Amino acid sequence: MTDAPHAIASPVTAPTAAPHRNGSDDALRDVAGAHLPIPKTKVLLWLVVLLFSCDFLFGVSQNPNFGWPVVADYFFSRTVLDGLIVTMSLAVVSMIIGVALGLPIAIGRMSSDPLARGLSGAFVWFFRGTPLLVQLILWYNLSILFPQISLSIPFGPTLAAWNSNDVITPLTAAIIGLALNEAAYMAEIIRGGLLSVERGQMETAEAFGMKRMRALRRIVIPQAMRTIVPPTGNQFISMIKATSLVSVIAMADLLYSVQSIYNRTFEVIPMLMVAVLWYLFITSVLSVFQSMIERYYARGDQQRVVFEKVETPAVTVETKEATQ
Amino acid sequence: MTALANPSTQTQPILRACNVHKSYGNNEVLKGIDLEIAPSEVVAILGPSGSGKSTFLRCINRLEEINKGFIEVEGEQIGYTLRNGKLLALTNSQVAAQRSKMGMVFQAFNLYPHMTVLQNVIEAPIGVHGVKRAEAVRVATELIAKVGLSDKLNAYPRQLSGGQQQRVAIARALAVQPKILLFDEPTSALDPELVGEVLSTMRDLAKQGLTMVVVTHEIGFAREAADRVVFMDGGHVVEQGTPDQVLSNPQHPRTKAFLGRFL
Ligand SMILES: Nc1ncnc2c1ncn2[C@@H]1O[C@H](COP(=O)(O)OP(=O)(O)O)[C@@H](O)[C@H]1O
Ligand SMILES: [Mg+2]
Numbered sequence: 001m002t003d004a005p006h007a008i009a010s011p012v013t014a015p016t017a018a019p020h021r022n023g024s025d026d027a028l029r030d031v032a033g034a035h036l037p038i039p040k041t042k043v044l045l046w047l048v049v050l051l052f053s054c055d056f057l058f059g060v061s062q063n064p065n066f067g068w069p070v071v072a073d074y075f076f077s078r079t080v081l082d083g084l085i086v087t088m089s090l091a092v093v094s095m096i097i098g099v100a101l102g103l104p105i106a107i108g109r110m111s112s113d114p115l116a117r118g119l120s121g122a123f124v125w126f127f128r129g130t131p132l133l134v135q136l137i138l139w140y141n142l143s144i145l146f147p148q149i150s151l152s153i154p155f156g157p158t159l160a161a162w163n164s165n166d167v168i169t170p171l172t173a174a175i176i177g178l179a180l181n182e183a184a185y186m187a188e189i190i191r192g193g194l195l196s197v198e199r200g201q202m203e204t205a206e207a208f209g210m211k212r213m214r215a216l217r218r219i220v221i222p223q224a225m226r227t228i229v230p231p232t233g234n235q236f237i238s239m240i241k242a243t244s245l246v247s248v249i250a251m252a253d254l255l256y257s258v259q260s261i262y263n264r265t266f267e268v269i270p271m272l273m274v275a276v277l278w279y280l281f282i283t284s285v286l287s288v289f290q291s292m293i294e295r296y297y298a299r300g301d302q303q304r305v306v307f308e309k310v311e312t313p314a315v316t317v318e319t320k321e322a323t324q
Numbered sequence: 325m326t327a328l329a330n331p332s333t334q335t336q337p338i339l340r341a342c343n344v345h346k347s348y349g350n351n352e353v354l355k356g357i358d359l360e361i362a363p364s365e366v367v368a369i370l371g372p373s374g375s376g377k378s379t380f381l382r383c384i385n386r387l388e389e390i391n392k393g394f395i396e397v398e399g400e401q402i403g404y405t406l407r408n409g410k411l412l413a414l415t416n417s418q419v420a421a422q423r424s425k426m427g428m429v430f431q432a433f434n435l436y437p438h439m440t441v442l443q444n445v446i447e448a449p450i451g452v453h454g455v456k457r458a459e460a461v462r463v464a465t466e467l468i469a470k471v472g473l474s475d476k477l478n479a480y481p482r483q484l485s486g487g488q489q490q491r492v493a494i495a496r497a498l499a500v501q502p503k504i505l506l507f508d509e510p511t512s513a514l515d516p517e518l519v520g521e522v523l524s525t526m527r528d529l530a531k532q533g534l535t536m537v538v539v540t541h542e543i544g545f546a547r548e549a550a551d552r553v554v555f556m557d558g559g560h561v562v563e564q565g566t567p568d569q570v571l572s573n574p575q576h577p578r579t580k581a582f583l584g585r586f587l
Contacts, residue, residue, distance in 0.1 A: 204430065204434040204436075206420070206423065208427070208448040209424025209425075210448065210451060211420045223436075300437040300438045300481065300482055
């Protein structure tokens with residue numbers, strides 16, 4: 001038998017089917033009823049990984065060197081919780097100030113005004129270019145450099161003055177140091193985000209008579225958020241860990257608190273495990289928040305995915321055209 | 325219609341461009357454009373690519389600054405004010421106020437992708453013109469119905485076809501009740517079968533007495549809907565007149581050459 005008889009026979013037996021097929025199994029060929037092949041290698045890999053992980057976790061939990069009972073004892077202890085609160089509030093406050101300062105600095109760096117560009121450029125250059133630890137120590141010791149802080153007209157009379165030692169406490173030094181450092185990084189992240197928004201968007205808003213600030217707030221920044229949020233999440237997590245640096249200026253953060261305990265009890269590893277578990281817990285909660293925020297700012301796109309799945313093929317064609 | 329064909333003698337023009345020059349560095353793109361547009365007039369601007377049509381539209385709402393000459397909308401000079409015999413540049417917010425009188429429709433639609441159709445349309449009325457939200461929504465809903473997209477009020481731009489997006493962009497431009505509507509090749513980014521729906525929306529607007537400046541390559545649209553056709557080439561207005569004069573009986577060799585391509 002050659003192909004030729006089939007070619008002639010097929011239109012007769014099954015007029016709607018493709019040629020060169022005899023058509024008896026056409027119903028079975030409908031891809032809607034297809035089954036996935038069993039991914040043998042994948043299953044095997046999963047089993048192996050699960051086995052090793054369980055074994056490792058079981059080993060860790062049974063290992064007396066980790067001192068899990070000690071971990072449990074101290075996990076909710078006053079000192080640890082106080083340290084946790086210090087870490088969290090330092091991170092949150094510094095992050096808020098950092099974002100609030102970073103936004104105008106980012107806008108300044110993109111400004112057509114050389115003064116704004118120069119000042120914001122210099123800020124980023126200095127605070128990104130020097131170690132955070134050094135910045136913290138300098139802020140803490142500000143009174144050595146400037147014994148008095150005063151508000152005055154340049155080369156003119158002084159309006160108000162404070163003793164540096166009264167203003168700079170470990171807390172204010174920590175917040176100023178962390179926040180300014182954060183502002184420098186956030187400024188660059190925000191600038192990247194603003195640059196990622198198509199130029200036509202700002203132009204359109206301006207063509208409709210929107211003032212620049214409103215156009216930024218309503219049109220550009222909401223679109224820039226998609227690019228800004230993921231690295232900001234990163235920054236926040238780095239910030240939570242960077243707060244451990246403030247122990248050098250006598251702030252009792254989470255790490256400092258567990259250290260103060262193990263300096264007394266010599267249970268170094270269990271106390272470090274307390275800190276590790278808390279850090280992991282906080283960053284996990286943050287990741288959940290981050291993905292919620294990301295989903296919110298992806299709404300113009302996100303909807304499209306849902307839409308394509310639900311709607312009829314006619315609409316899918318339209319969405320394809322829309323991306324041109 | 326006869327009044328419109330001879331605009332400048334009847335009423336004060338809505339738009340008056342006088343000897344407009346514009347350069348990008350050493351590249352002079354507009355070399356002295358003179359153009360007057362009367363209220364309710366529909367002007368189609370034709371011309372080869374690179375002849376400065378988009379640049380001219382962008383100069384009208386001051387997305388670009390001009391180097392010489394002046395442009396007036398309703399007798400008010402765009403970007404400058406004459407005070408005690410001195411010409412002073414306006415501040416950014418004064419320019420914004422002038423722009424708010426114009427509506428613009430872009431080749432690439434430029435809808436705000438993070439906003440729904442309704443939000444796109446009410447953004448400028450609420451944010452720029454201080455219209456109350458309820459009123460803005462009412463007007464927007466009407467306009468969106470007029471461009472035939474009532475069922476897409478809460479859709480996002482990416483869920484719409486190009487033609488639908490451009491019709492939303494037209495509704496958005498209408499929502500600010502513009503004195504003059506500027507179109508920059510509104511159908512050039514569309515698949516051929518979607519061009520018709522946008523052109524028919526624009527034809528309806530032309531009939532309603534809106535003042536429109538339309539840069540287009542749609543000769544058919546220019547012939548039917550425009551009161552006047554302006555042909556630009558090399559930064560000059562080479563020829564203008566009624567659609568019949570310019571399209572059926574062009575005088576200038578460059579107009580003839582350009583139109584020859586569409587036969
Ligand atoms: N932003 C710009 N910078 C430099 N040159 C430009 C810019 N925009 C337009 N041009 C130049 O101006 C000329 C006219 O452009 P355009 O007004 O877009 O023409 P048209 O819309 O008629 O096709 C082109 O030669 C283009 O290269
Ligand atoms: Mg153009």
